[in-house]
Amino acid sequence: MTDLRAFLRNTWRGLTSMRTALILLFLLAVASFPGALLPQRSLNAAKTEEYIQQHGWWGRTLDQLGFFEAFASPWFAAIYVLLFISLIGCLIPRTVEYARQMVAKPVLTPRNLARMPHHHQVETALPVDEVLSAARKRLRGWRIRVDEQQGTISAERGYLRETGNLVFHFALLGLLVAFGAGKMFGYEGQVILLANGSTFCNSAVLNYDSFRAGLRVDGTNLSPFCLRVNEFKATYQHNGQPIDFQSKMDYQIGDDLSGDRWQQADVAVNHPLRIVGDRVYLQGHGYAPTFEVTFPGGEQRSSTIQWRPGDQSTFLSEGTTKFPDPPGITDEHQRRERQLAITGLFAPTAQYNGAILTSVFPDLLKPAVAVDVYRGDLGQDSGRSQSIFEIDQVMVKSGKLNKVARKNLELGQDLTLDDGTKIKFAGVEQFVSLQVSHDPAQVYVLLFSVLMIGGIFFSLTIKRRRWWMRATPAGEGAAAGRTVVDVGGLARTDQAGYGEEFSRLTSDLVTELNKRGA
Amino acid sequence: MPGTTIDLRLAALSDWTYISTIAIYFLAMVLYAVELAFSRKRAPEKELVAAGAVVVPSAEATPASAARPERSLPDRVGRMAVAFTVLGALLHVSSLVLRGLAVDRVPWGNVYEYISSVCAVAVIAYLVFLRRHPVRRLGAYVLLPLIVLMAIGGKWLYAQAAPLVPALRSYWIVIHVSAAIISSGVLLIAGVASVLYLIRKANDENPRRFARIAEKLPEASVLDRLAYRTTIFTFPIWTFAIVCGAIWAESAWGRYWGWDPKETCAFISWVFYACFLHARATAGFRDKTAAWINVGGFAVTVFNLFFINFVLTGLHSYAGVG
Ligand code: HEM
Numbered sequence: 001m002t003d004l005r006a007f008l009r010n011t012w013r014g015l016t017s018m019r020t021a022l023i024l025l026f027l028l029a030v031a032s033f034p035g036a037l038l039p040q041r042s043l044n045a046a047k048t049e050e051y052i053q054q055h056g057w058w059g060r061t062l063d064q065l066g067f068f069e070a071f072a073s074p075w076f077a078a079i080y081v082l083l084f085i086s087l088i089g090c091l092i093p094r095t096v097e098y099a100r101q102m103v104a105k106p107v108l109t110p111r112n113l114a115r116m117p118h119h120h121q122v123e124t125a126l127p128v129d130e131v132l133s134a135a136r137k138r139l140r141g142w143r144i145r146v147d148e149q150q151g152t153i154s155a156e157r158g159y160l161r162e163t164g165n166l167v168f169h170f171a172l173l174g175l176l177v178a179f180g181a182g183k184m185f186g187y188e189g190q191v192i193l194l195a196n197g198s199t200f201c202n203s204a205v206l207n208y209d210s211f212r213a214g215l216r217v218d219g220t221n222l223s224p225f226c227l228r229v230n231e232f233k234a235t236y237q238h239n240g241q242p243i244d245f246q247s248k249m250d251y252q253i254g255d256d257l258s259g260d261r262w263q264q265a266d267v268a269v270n271h272p273l274r275i276v277g278d279r280v281y282l283q284g285h286g287y288a289p290t291f292e293v294t295f296p297g298g299e300q301r302s303s304t305i306q307w308r309p310g311d312q313s314t315f316l317s318e319g320t321t322k323f324p325d326p327p328g329i330t331d332e333h334q335r336r337e338r339q340l341a342i343t344g345l346f347a348p349t350a351q352y353n354g355a356i357l358t359s360v361f362p363d364l365l366k367p368a369v370a371v372d373v374y375r376g377d378l379g380q381d382s383g384r385s386q387s388i389f390e391i392d393q394v395m396v397k398s399g400k401l402n403k404v405a406r407k408n409l410e411l412g413q414d415l416t417l418d419d420g421t422k423i424k425f426a427g428v429e430q431f432v433s434l435q436v437s438h439d440p441a442q443v444y445v446l447l448f449s450v451l452m453i454g455g456i457f458f459s460l461t462i463k464r465r466r467w468w469m470r471a472t473p474a475g476e477g478a479a480a481g482r483t484v485v486d487v488g489g490l491a492r493t494d495q496a497g498y499g500e501e502f503s504r505l506t507s508d509l510v511t512e513l514n515k516r517g518a
Numbered sequence: 519m520p521g522t523t524i525d526l527r528l529a530a531l532s533d534w535t536y537i538s539t540i541a542i543y544f545l546a547m548v549l550y551a552v553e554l555a556f557s558r559k560r561a562p563e564k565e566l567v568a569a570g571a572v573v574v575p576s577a578e579a580t581p582a583s584a585a586r587p588e589r590s591l592p593d594r595v596g597r598m599a600v601a602f603t604v605l606g607a608l609l610h611v612s613s614l615v616l617r618g619l620a621v622d623r624v625p626w627g628n629v630y631e632y633i634s635s636v637c638a639v640a641v642i643a644y645l646v647f648l649r650r651h652p653v654r655r656l657g658a659y660v661l662l663p664l665i666v667l668m669a670i671g672g673k674w675l676y677a678q679a680a681p682l683v684p685a686l687r688s689y690w691i692v693i694h695v696s697a698a699i700i701s702s703g704v705l706l707i708a709g710v711a712s713v714l715y716l717i718r719k720a721n722d723e724n725p726r727r728f729a730r731i732a733e734k735l736p737e738a739s740v741l742d743r744l745a746y747r748t749t750i751f752t753f754p755i756w757t758f759a760i761v762c763g764a765i766w767a768e769s770a771w772g773r774y775w776g777w778d779p780k781e782t783c784a785f786i787s788w789v790f791y792a793c794f795l796h797a798r799a800t801a802g803f804r805d806k807t808a809a810w811i812n813v814g815g816f817a818v819t820v821f822n823l824f825f826i827n828f829v830l831t832g833l834h835s836y837a838g839v840g
Pocket of ligand 1: 016017018019021025083084086087088090091165169172456459460753789791792795796799
């Protein structure tokens with residue numbers, strides 16, 4: 001039993017020693033390197049998979065060991081948990097010690113002040129009590145202990161150093177807790193919306209294109225609001241470098257949600273919309289061409305869907321617009337022979353190399369598309385997941401989906417298929433990709449960060465220093481009635497720099513003594 | 519919109535000044551080296567007196583203490599080196615100011631400008647320290663990495679004067695990046711000091727090691743003080759820079775912290791410097807271990823500057839080569 005107690009006590013002592021803290025802190029730095037050097041799944045899943053593929057066994061092993069999610073890995077957690085236990089174990093006794101010091105008086109004046117790193121001696125005609133009072137006057141702001149009998153003063157200053165240091169370390173703990181809480185109770189979702197008055201409501205996870213929920217978020221308690229994206233505008237320099245992105249939106253919150261009242265907001269890069277505890281970010285943009293299909297029977301269908309921007313400097317985009325429901329066909333089998341897909345490239349500012357379409361500018365100056373039209377079975381009932389940007393190549397290979405036309409179209413131009421179906425490139429809309437983020441703990445993270453900065457500032461700039469004085473009546477004879485004043489000083493941390501303050505303090509005292517003596 | 523037009527004349531003038539700066543620094547470095555080569559070995563410094571357990575620092579020597587009537591030749595060369603360093607620093611700052619005026623924004627919007635600013639801070643930090651501490655013998659060692667950095671910056675990372683990309687159009691670029699520049703610049707000096715400290719220490723322990731370099735370096739305690747002072751000056755600023763980066767990221771990228779490679783690297787270097795401060799306060803780690811950790815922090819800082827911007831792609835990489 002006592003063995004166990006001793007073991008526990010020793011472990012605790014070991015864990016909370018400065019040495020262990022230092023080693024753990026160093027390990028924390030080392031363990032973060034993989035997170036900087038290896039691709040990380042949370043940042044770029046595709047690149048991570050590619051990396052694992054390329055590195056075979058080695059890649060798979062690293063993956064199993066959590067190297068591609070370094071900051072969520074058990075070994076990283078182990079290090080910071082140990083570090084923070086060590087920190088708590090270190091802070092408790094230091095806080096107690098700090099509290100004791102705050103009420104304690106400065107230490108007694110040492111017997112021999114001449115042995116202090118800073119020392120000075122003067123003689124004055126003033127009596128001891130007068131010297132003490134002069135010193136007290138100068139020592140305003142210092143914590144002092146006066147001993148009239150002995151004729152000594154002990155003074156100490158710079159307690160804020162330890163205060164700052166403790167604040168810093170406690171804030172560090174708070175920061176970690178707030179960081180963790182944010183991960184638990186936060187969520188983040190992405191959604192793409194056409195900038196033509198489309199709306200989105202933060203009422204269900206399903207309304208998002210992708211969604212990441214914290215452990216304690218089940219999607220039933222999203223902050224209620226609705227958005228309507230009215231306009232997106234990008235401005236560019238003549239060389240195509242973007243200057244500014246901006247989107248005009250309306251939003252509804254609270255009681256407005258049941259009515260038809262909207263409030264306006266401009267959302268831009270660096271300027272998210274902050275409503276009901278959530279933030280809405282403008283993360284990206286692109287184009288969505290509108291195709292109008294006139295079927296042989298005269299029925300019209302139109303569709304506008306986002307195409308994926310490939311090159312950010314020209315916004316040459318690729319995508320697919322699908323028409324899965326040809327009109328007037330009820331037979332399921334027939335329907336699957338007559339579905340249409342328009343796939344190809346979109347250029348906001350078209351230029352041709354022969355017949356090959358490229359784009360030379362990101363803005364919408366001369367839009368054109370280069371399309372392949374496919375007819376047949378889109379494969380939407382196959383059970384395979386469909387990309388909204390591509391057609392299902394399996395259907396093409398199996399001959400169930402066939403290319404029936406290829407053409408470059410400028411705005412307003414059309415093409416006609418063999419069965420008389422007309423396809424018109426009728427217009428272009430812009431789309432925005434938005435991110436909605438929720439993190440209830442981030443204000444606390446900010447608060448603790450500010451405390452950390454303040455704490456560390458005081459901890460590193462303030463010196464804990466001591467100053468002592470001993471006034472002794474100077475014996476018999478010629479010196480009788482005079483007083484010998486010894487002063488000494490000591491900085492408890494980094495010595496350099498105290499010398500100047502000590503000299504200033506001492507010479508002020510001498511000046512005061514001379515003044516009183518005169 | 520501010521910062522969308524460019525004054526090409528001023529931009530060219532800035533480039534010209536940049537090149538002159540490198541030339542002047544080079545000249546200064548040569549002069550420092552000449553001083554080192556021709557000066558005698560360190561004068562034996564007087565033994566520091568230990569009072570009880572407390573070590574008294576040597577009186578903070580000022581250049582004024584060198585105001586002897588008759589100056590030796592190496593001493594005059596050394597003073598010239600300092601004069602050229604000051605001139606170089608003035609040119610350096612002008613080059614940044616001109617770049618800023620040319621593009622009508624802060625002159626640290628891409629890696630080229632950032633490196634130049636960091637080097638300017640480093641030179642200024644060195645000059646400030648030089649006013650109060652006997653560190654002239656370090657001149658060549660301080661200027662060498664700066665010249666290399668600036669040459670790399672000017673030759674391979676050069677970016678035409680251009681407006682900022684939208685993501686950087688925020689007042690946070692003024693706050694966050696300037697704090698990062700000040701920290702990196704001063705930490706560079708700390709790193710050089712720690713490297714030299716280790717050399718000096720190695721030589722103190724075994725006089726045959728690094729004999730030629732070490733015997734003309736300042737005392738280990740002076741180097742140690744330089745490393746420590748610069749680090750404690752910088753650490754709160756570096757913390758501030760990272761926190762500001764997080765605040766900016768919250769409004770620009772949708773989260774305040776996402777372990778983006780640059781963020782991760784900043785975190786690592788911050789932990790390194792926290793380690794350094796702890797090592798300084800832990801018995802047994804105070805001397806060489808602390809210095810090694812400081813060198814590690816320095817390495818991470820430089821690594822962060824180059825590697826992350828060019829080898830990896832992160833959210834920060836748009837600030838890369840123009
Ligand atoms: C979570 C990781 C930690 C970080 C990032 C950190 C950071 C820092 C920093 C930057 C300082 C410098 C302030 C100064 O020198 O006065 C410091 C000082 C200090 N830390 Fe920590 N710390 C951590 C954990 C710990 C732990 C676990 C302990 C206890 C074992 C501890 C004990 C101390 C002490 C005693 C000082 C004062 C040293 C002095 O007087 O100079 N720290 N810490």
